[in-house]
Amino acid sequence: MFPHRAWRRVVARALRSREMAAGVYENPAGTWDLRAAIARHIGISRSVSASPDDVIVANGTQQALDIVARVLLGPGDVVAMEDPGYRPLKELLKALGARVTGAPVDRDGLVVEALPAEARVVFVTPSHQFPLGVAMSLSRRRALLAWAERSNAVVVEDDYDSEFRFGGRPLEPLQTIDSTGRVVYVGTFSKTLLPALRLAFMVVPPSLREAAHKAKFVSDWHTATMAQSALAQFIDEGAFARHIRR
């Protein structure tokens, strides 16, 4: 159901955008228009409170996870993820030299008591656990945030397919419930649009912003400007919301 015609139109317009016309490198965090469009969209659709300054555009969730891991982890650091969990994440963490611990998942989501006390970062998929599909209960979400505060750890919330719902309101993201600035929220356009676009984003707390910008810069300077301009227009003109509804 990818809206090819609407996408061709915004790509053609993006080729003539002021960002492209400038002929220069972009801000590592992304074009202002796309960061503003994403901040507005997730404010409405996910009640995530973010300003454009908090948003960093990335080449897929995988790059967002890589940036967080590079900023927060050194070789030998302990990290936790769900077991069963997302294999590309596990491979990434192992490649960076982290010690990866799997925590079990039950009907309420990740079992918080099973998290190792020394974990510096925990990666979770609360909306729709990958691969089991359960939603993390509200009490578990609160327990996870309390654990993170006690352990001085960061929670990375991978919200990769929260748009796919057939009824009811979803539970609030960890990022929304958190009051201590310990959650990095990651969203992607791979499921709602196309994985081939490699377009995703992260909302980072102010304490991590500068380091995350630097990590994105040393990784690839920035995500392709034309794709960012096209997506910003696609969201701003309502085509994205219409596509999701359809």
Ligand SMILES: Cc1ncc(COP(=O)(O)O)c(C=O)c1O
């Ligand atoms: C848990 C999880 N996170 C994220 C993604 C999307 O990754 P990307 O944005 O890198 O395409 C997937 C894709 O299947 C996934 O299963």
